[in-house]
Amino acid sequence: MIADSELPPSSIPIFTTLAALRKWRNAAFAEGKSVGFVPTMGALHKGHLSLVHHSLVQNDLTVVSIFVNPTQFAPHEDLSSYPRTLPQDLDALSTLRGPSKRTPSAIFLPSVDVMYPSSAKDGAQLQTGAFVEVKGIGEVMEGRSRPAFFRGVATVVTKLFNAVQPSHAYFGQKDIQQALLLRRMVADLLLAYPTEQTLHVIPTTRSSVPGDCELALSSRNAYLTPEERVYAPTLYSALQAAERAWNEGRPKAHAVRAAVGVLETEALAANDAGVKMRLDYVEMNDPWTFDIINDAETMNSGEGRAFILSGAMWVGKTRLIDNILLGDSGKILY
Structure with missing residues:
Protein backbone atom coordinates (compact mmCIF):
# COMPACT_ATOMS: atom_id res chain seq x y z
CA MET A 1 0.00 0.00 0.00
CA ILE A 2 1.23 3.52 -0.83
CA ALA A 3 1.89 5.69 2.22
CA ASP A 4 0.57 9.25 2.08
CA SER A 5 4.04 10.50 3.02
CA GLU A 6 5.40 8.99 -0.22
CA LEU A 7 2.96 10.87 -2.47
CA PRO A 8 3.98 13.95 -4.47
CA PRO A 9 2.16 17.20 -3.64
CA SER A 10 -1.27 17.46 -5.26
CA SER A 11 -4.12 19.98 -5.22
CA ILE A 12 -6.47 17.08 -6.03
CA PRO A 13 -7.40 14.59 -3.28
CA ILE A 14 -5.60 11.26 -3.75
CA PHE A 15 -7.15 8.02 -2.50
CA THR A 16 -4.86 5.02 -2.16
CA THR A 17 -7.29 2.71 -0.35
CA LEU A 18 -10.63 1.25 -1.35
CA ALA A 19 -12.19 2.39 1.93
CA ALA A 20 -11.28 6.04 1.34
CA LEU A 21 -12.54 5.95 -2.25
CA ARG A 22 -15.84 4.33 -1.25
CA LYS A 23 -16.42 6.87 1.52
CA TRP A 24 -16.00 9.63 -1.04
CA ARG A 25 -18.23 7.84 -3.57
CA ASN A 26 -20.98 7.24 -1.01
CA ALA A 27 -21.04 10.97 -0.30
CA ALA A 28 -21.47 11.65 -4.02
CA PHE A 29 -24.35 9.15 -4.13
CA ALA A 30 -25.97 10.85 -1.14
CA GLU A 31 -25.68 14.25 -2.82
CA GLY A 32 -27.08 12.92 -6.12
CA LYS A 33 -23.99 13.94 -8.07
CA SER A 34 -22.87 12.27 -11.28
CA VAL A 35 -19.35 10.84 -11.33
CA GLY A 36 -17.28 10.50 -14.48
CA PHE A 37 -14.33 8.12 -14.56
CA VAL A 38 -11.16 7.95 -16.67
CA PRO A 39 -8.99 4.88 -15.97
CA THR A 40 -5.33 5.29 -16.95
CA MET A 41 -1.93 3.72 -16.42
CA GLY A 42 -0.36 7.14 -15.99
CA ALA A 43 2.27 8.75 -18.23
CA LEU A 44 -0.54 11.10 -19.15
CA HIS A 45 -0.63 12.91 -22.49
CA LYS A 46 -3.13 15.13 -24.30
CA GLY A 47 -5.19 12.08 -25.27
CA HIS A 48 -5.80 11.20 -21.62
CA LEU A 49 -6.48 14.83 -20.78
CA SER A 50 -9.07 15.01 -23.57
CA LEU A 51 -10.95 12.13 -21.94
CA VAL A 52 -10.79 13.90 -18.57
CA HIS A 53 -12.08 17.10 -20.15
CA HIS A 54 -15.06 15.24 -21.63
CA SER A 55 -15.84 13.98 -18.14
CA LEU A 56 -15.54 17.46 -16.64
CA VAL A 57 -18.05 18.73 -19.20
CA GLN A 58 -20.59 15.96 -18.63
CA ASN A 59 -20.36 15.23 -14.90
CA ASP A 60 -20.52 16.95 -11.54
CA LEU A 61 -17.43 15.07 -10.32
CA THR A 62 -14.55 13.34 -12.11
CA VAL A 63 -12.24 10.56 -10.89
CA VAL A 64 -9.00 9.59 -12.65
CA SER A 65 -7.28 6.35 -11.72
CA ILE A 66 -3.56 5.73 -12.21
CA PHE A 67 -2.54 2.09 -12.00
CA VAL A 68 -0.03 0.16 -14.12
CA ASN A 69 -1.84 -3.16 -14.34
CA PRO A 70 0.54 -6.15 -14.24
CA THR A 71 -1.98 -8.72 -15.49
CA GLN A 72 -2.21 -7.24 -18.99
CA PHE A 73 1.53 -7.59 -19.63
CA ALA A 74 3.02 -10.80 -20.98
CA PRO A 75 6.37 -11.93 -19.46
CA HIS A 76 8.31 -10.56 -22.45
CA GLU A 77 6.53 -7.18 -22.44
CA ASP A 78 7.46 -3.86 -20.88
CA LEU A 79 5.92 -3.86 -17.38
CA SER A 80 9.15 -2.91 -15.61
CA SER A 81 10.03 -0.18 -18.09
CA TYR A 82 6.52 1.22 -18.64
CA PRO A 83 6.79 5.00 -18.11
CA ARG A 84 5.82 6.16 -14.63
CA THR A 85 5.55 9.93 -14.32
CA LEU A 86 3.30 10.54 -11.31
CA PRO A 87 4.49 14.07 -10.37
CA GLN A 88 4.02 15.27 -13.96
CA ASP A 89 0.65 13.50 -14.17
CA LEU A 90 -0.59 15.26 -11.04
CA ASP A 91 0.59 18.62 -12.38
CA ALA A 92 -1.20 18.06 -15.70
CA LEU A 93 -4.47 17.08 -14.02
CA SER A 94 -4.34 20.04 -11.64
CA THR A 95 -4.31 22.51 -14.55
CA LEU A 96 -7.41 21.13 -16.26
CA ARG A 97 -10.57 23.20 -16.16
CA GLY A 98 -14.08 22.32 -17.31
CA PRO A 99 -17.38 24.25 -17.21
CA SER A 100 -17.77 26.52 -14.18
CA LYS A 101 -14.05 25.96 -13.53
CA ARG A 102 -14.59 22.29 -12.67
CA THR A 103 -11.40 20.39 -11.96
CA PRO A 104 -10.79 16.67 -11.40
CA SER A 105 -12.34 15.77 -8.06
CA ALA A 106 -10.24 12.79 -7.01
CA ILE A 107 -7.38 10.54 -8.07
CA PRO A 117 -5.73 -8.64 -2.65
CA SER A 118 -5.61 -12.44 -2.92
CA SER A 119 -2.79 -12.71 -5.44
CA ALA A 120 -0.40 -9.79 -4.86
CA LYS A 121 2.13 -12.21 -3.37
CA ASP A 122 2.36 -13.99 -6.73
CA GLY A 123 4.31 -11.13 -8.28
CA ALA A 124 3.94 -9.61 -11.73
CA GLN A 125 2.02 -12.50 -13.28
CA LEU A 126 -0.68 -12.72 -10.58
CA GLN A 127 -2.08 -16.00 -11.81
CA THR A 128 -4.29 -16.85 -8.81
CA GLY A 129 -7.58 -15.29 -7.77
CA ALA A 130 -10.58 -14.10 -9.77
CA PHE A 131 -10.23 -13.04 -13.39
CA VAL A 132 -12.64 -11.85 -16.11
CA GLU A 133 -12.54 -13.08 -19.70
CA VAL A 134 -14.68 -11.99 -22.63
CA LYS A 135 -14.72 -15.19 -24.64
CA GLY A 136 -14.72 -15.16 -28.41
CA ILE A 137 -13.83 -11.50 -28.89
CA GLY A 138 -10.73 -11.25 -26.71
CA GLU A 139 -8.64 -13.63 -28.83
CA VAL A 140 -8.83 -11.84 -32.20
CA MET A 141 -7.32 -8.61 -33.59
CA GLU A 142 -5.05 -7.33 -30.80
CA GLY A 143 -5.82 -10.45 -28.77
CA ARG A 144 -4.17 -12.62 -31.39
CA SER A 145 -0.90 -10.70 -31.04
CA ARG A 146 -1.19 -10.31 -27.25
CA PRO A 147 -2.97 -13.43 -25.93
CA ALA A 148 -3.06 -12.43 -22.23
CA PHE A 149 -3.86 -8.79 -22.78
CA PHE A 150 -7.65 -8.59 -22.74
CA ARG A 151 -8.00 -10.99 -19.82
CA GLY A 152 -5.91 -8.55 -17.80
CA VAL A 153 -7.76 -5.49 -19.12
CA ALA A 154 -11.23 -6.94 -18.48
CA THR A 155 -10.22 -7.98 -14.97
CA VAL A 156 -8.70 -4.70 -13.86
CA VAL A 157 -11.44 -2.55 -15.41
CA THR A 158 -14.14 -4.65 -13.75
CA LYS A 159 -12.37 -4.07 -10.43
CA LEU A 160 -12.06 -0.34 -11.10
CA PHE A 161 -15.73 -0.07 -12.09
CA ASN A 162 -16.71 -1.89 -8.88
CA ALA A 163 -14.53 0.47 -6.87
CA VAL A 164 -15.56 3.78 -8.46
CA GLN A 165 -19.13 2.93 -9.59
CA PRO A 166 -19.01 5.67 -12.24
CA SER A 167 -22.07 7.27 -13.80
CA HIS A 168 -20.03 7.60 -17.01
CA ALA A 169 -16.67 6.17 -18.12
CA TYR A 170 -14.41 7.40 -20.92
CA PHE A 171 -12.06 5.52 -23.24
CA GLY A 172 -10.11 6.55 -26.34
CA GLN A 173 -10.72 5.37 -29.89
CA LYS A 174 -7.02 4.56 -30.29
CA ASP A 175 -7.64 1.42 -28.23
CA ILE A 176 -10.88 0.69 -30.06
CA GLN A 177 -11.03 -3.06 -29.46
CA GLN A 178 -10.44 -2.53 -25.76
CA ALA A 179 -13.23 0.05 -25.54
CA LEU A 180 -15.76 -2.03 -27.46
CA LEU A 181 -14.84 -5.22 -25.60
CA LEU A 182 -15.49 -3.37 -22.34
CA ARG A 183 -18.86 -2.21 -23.63
CA ARG A 184 -19.72 -5.81 -24.35
CA MET A 185 -18.45 -6.82 -20.90
CA VAL A 186 -20.55 -4.31 -18.93
CA ALA A 187 -23.62 -5.39 -20.89
CA ASP A 188 -22.95 -9.12 -20.38
CA LEU A 189 -22.24 -8.67 -16.65
CA LEU A 190 -25.31 -6.44 -16.15
CA LEU A 191 -23.25 -3.67 -14.58
CA ALA A 192 -25.13 -0.63 -13.34
CA TYR A 193 -22.06 1.67 -13.13
CA PRO A 194 -21.39 2.25 -15.96
CA THR A 195 -23.85 0.79 -18.44
CA GLU A 196 -23.20 -0.01 -22.08
CA GLN A 197 -24.79 3.35 -22.95
CA THR A 198 -22.66 5.37 -20.51
CA LEU A 199 -19.31 3.89 -21.53
CA HIS A 200 -18.12 6.51 -24.00
CA VAL A 201 -15.55 6.16 -26.80
CA ILE A 202 -13.84 9.46 -27.64
CA PRO A 203 -12.03 10.14 -30.96
CA THR A 204 -8.27 9.64 -31.04
CA THR A 205 -6.09 12.61 -30.15
CA ARG A 206 -3.21 13.05 -32.59
CA SER A 207 0.11 14.82 -32.49
CA SER A 208 0.42 18.25 -34.08
CA VAL A 209 4.21 18.31 -33.75
CA PRO A 210 6.00 18.75 -37.11
CA GLY A 211 7.70 15.51 -38.07
CA ASP A 212 5.22 13.20 -36.37
CA CYS A 213 2.01 15.04 -37.22
CA GLU A 214 -1.11 12.84 -36.91
CA LEU A 215 0.66 10.17 -34.88
CA ALA A 216 -1.87 8.76 -32.41
CA LEU A 217 -0.82 9.88 -28.94
CA SER A 218 0.26 7.00 -26.73
CA SER A 219 2.32 6.64 -23.56
CA ARG A 220 4.53 4.19 -25.46
CA ASN A 221 5.53 6.91 -27.94
CA ALA A 222 8.06 7.90 -25.26
CA TYR A 223 10.05 4.80 -26.24
CA LEU A 224 10.65 6.10 -29.79
CA THR A 225 14.00 7.63 -30.66
CA PRO A 226 14.01 10.87 -32.71
CA GLU A 227 14.93 8.83 -35.79
CA GLU A 228 12.10 6.38 -35.19
CA ARG A 229 9.50 9.10 -34.64
CA VAL A 230 9.99 10.17 -38.26
CA TYR A 231 8.48 6.86 -39.39
CA ALA A 232 5.94 6.39 -36.59
CA PRO A 233 3.06 8.17 -38.47
CA THR A 234 3.39 5.66 -41.33
CA LEU A 235 0.74 3.38 -39.84
CA TYR A 236 -1.91 6.09 -39.93
CA SER A 237 -0.88 7.07 -43.47
CA ALA A 238 -1.29 3.43 -44.51
CA LEU A 239 -4.74 3.22 -42.94
CA GLN A 240 -5.71 6.43 -44.74
CA ALA A 241 -4.68 4.83 -48.04
CA ALA A 242 -6.98 1.92 -47.25
CA GLU A 243 -9.76 4.33 -46.31
CA ARG A 244 -9.44 6.12 -49.66
CA ALA A 245 -9.62 2.85 -51.57
CA TRP A 246 -12.68 1.80 -49.55
CA ASN A 247 -14.43 5.13 -50.15
CA GLU A 248 -13.77 4.74 -53.88
CA GLY A 249 -15.82 1.55 -53.80
CA ARG A 250 -12.89 -0.86 -53.88
CA PRO A 251 -13.34 -4.21 -52.08
CA LYS A 252 -11.90 -4.77 -48.64
CA ALA A 253 -9.04 -6.92 -49.96
CA HIS A 254 -7.91 -4.09 -52.25
CA ALA A 255 -8.12 -1.57 -49.40
CA VAL A 256 -5.97 -3.72 -47.12
CA ARG A 257 -3.41 -4.24 -49.90
CA ALA A 258 -3.23 -0.46 -50.35
CA ALA A 259 -2.31 -0.05 -46.68
CA VAL A 260 0.23 -2.88 -46.77
CA GLY A 261 1.83 -1.36 -49.85
CA VAL A 262 2.39 1.96 -48.06
CA LEU A 263 3.88 0.21 -45.06
CA GLU A 264 6.19 -1.99 -47.11
CA THR A 265 7.48 1.00 -49.12
CA GLU A 266 8.14 3.04 -45.99
CA ALA A 267 9.75 0.07 -44.24
CA LEU A 268 12.38 -0.07 -47.01
CA ALA A 269 13.11 3.64 -46.61
CA ALA A 270 13.24 3.27 -42.82
CA ASN A 271 15.63 0.34 -43.03
CA ASP A 272 17.89 2.34 -45.35
CA ALA A 273 17.93 5.05 -42.66
CA GLY A 274 18.87 2.53 -39.99
CA VAL A 275 15.38 2.26 -38.47
CA LYS A 276 13.83 -1.19 -38.22
CA MET A 277 10.14 -1.12 -39.09
CA ARG A 278 7.86 -4.08 -39.73
CA LEU A 279 4.16 -4.71 -40.12
CA ASP A 280 2.22 -6.74 -37.57
CA TYR A 281 -1.20 -6.64 -39.24
CA VAL A 282 -3.76 -4.55 -41.14
CA GLU A 283 -7.34 -5.80 -41.08
CA MET A 284 -11.02 -4.82 -41.19
CA ASN A 285 -13.37 -6.18 -38.55
CA ASP A 286 -16.95 -5.99 -37.43
CA PRO A 287 -17.19 -3.71 -34.35
CA TRP A 288 -19.60 -6.00 -32.49
CA THR A 289 -18.25 -9.49 -33.14
CA PHE A 290 -14.71 -8.50 -34.24
CA ASP A 291 -15.13 -11.03 -37.08
CA ILE A 292 -12.89 -10.36 -40.09
CA ILE A 293 -14.80 -8.71 -42.93
CA ASN A 294 -15.12 -10.69 -46.15
CA ASP A 295 -12.52 -9.74 -48.76
CA ALA A 296 -15.25 -8.97 -51.31
CA GLU A 297 -17.13 -6.55 -49.01
CA THR A 298 -17.40 -2.98 -50.32
CA MET A 299 -18.64 0.33 -49.00
CA ASN A 300 -21.83 -0.11 -51.02
CA SER A 301 -22.56 -3.66 -49.89
CA GLY A 302 -21.93 -2.61 -46.29
CA GLU A 303 -24.07 0.54 -46.46
CA GLY A 304 -25.44 1.59 -43.10
CA ARG A 305 -22.89 -0.51 -41.21
CA ALA A 306 -19.77 0.43 -39.28
CA PHE A 307 -16.37 -1.22 -39.64
CA ILE A 308 -13.03 -1.05 -37.82
CA LEU A 309 -9.98 -0.61 -40.06
CA SER A 310 -7.03 -1.20 -37.76
CA GLY A 311 -3.37 -2.03 -37.82
CA ALA A 312 -0.24 -2.52 -35.77
CA MET A 313 3.43 -2.18 -36.61
CA TRP A 314 6.81 -2.23 -34.91
CA VAL A 315 9.13 0.76 -35.11
CA GLY A 316 12.34 -0.31 -33.49
CA LYS A 317 11.28 -2.01 -30.24
CA THR A 318 8.02 -0.05 -29.97
CA ARG A 319 4.71 -1.57 -31.08
CA LEU A 320 2.24 1.03 -32.34
CA ILE A 321 -1.48 0.59 -33.00
CA ASP A 322 -4.02 2.78 -34.76
CA ASN A 323 -7.42 2.59 -36.41
CA ILE A 324 -9.95 4.39 -38.58
CA LEU A 325 -13.70 3.85 -38.32
CA LEU A 326 -15.45 3.31 -41.64
CA GLY A 327 -19.15 3.77 -42.29
CA ASP A 328 -21.51 4.94 -39.57
CA SER A 329 -19.03 5.77 -36.82
CA GLY A 330 -21.85 7.32 -34.78
CA LYS A 331 -22.79 3.78 -33.82
CA ILE A 332 -19.43 3.51 -32.05
CA LEU A 333 -18.40 6.98 -30.94
CA TYR A 334 -20.86 8.33 -28.39
Missing part, protein backbone atom coordinates in the same frame (compact mmCIF):
# COMPACT_ATOMS: atom_id res chain seq x y z
CA PHE A 108 -7.50 6.82 -7.28
CA LEU A 109 -3.92 5.60 -6.90
CA PRO A 110 -4.14 1.98 -5.73
CA SER A 111 -1.23 -0.39 -5.23
CA VAL A 112 -1.09 -3.95 -6.53
CA ASP A 113 -2.16 -5.36 -3.17
CA VAL A 114 -5.28 -3.15 -3.23
CA MET A 115 -6.26 -4.22 -6.74
CA TYR A 116 -5.27 -7.89 -6.36
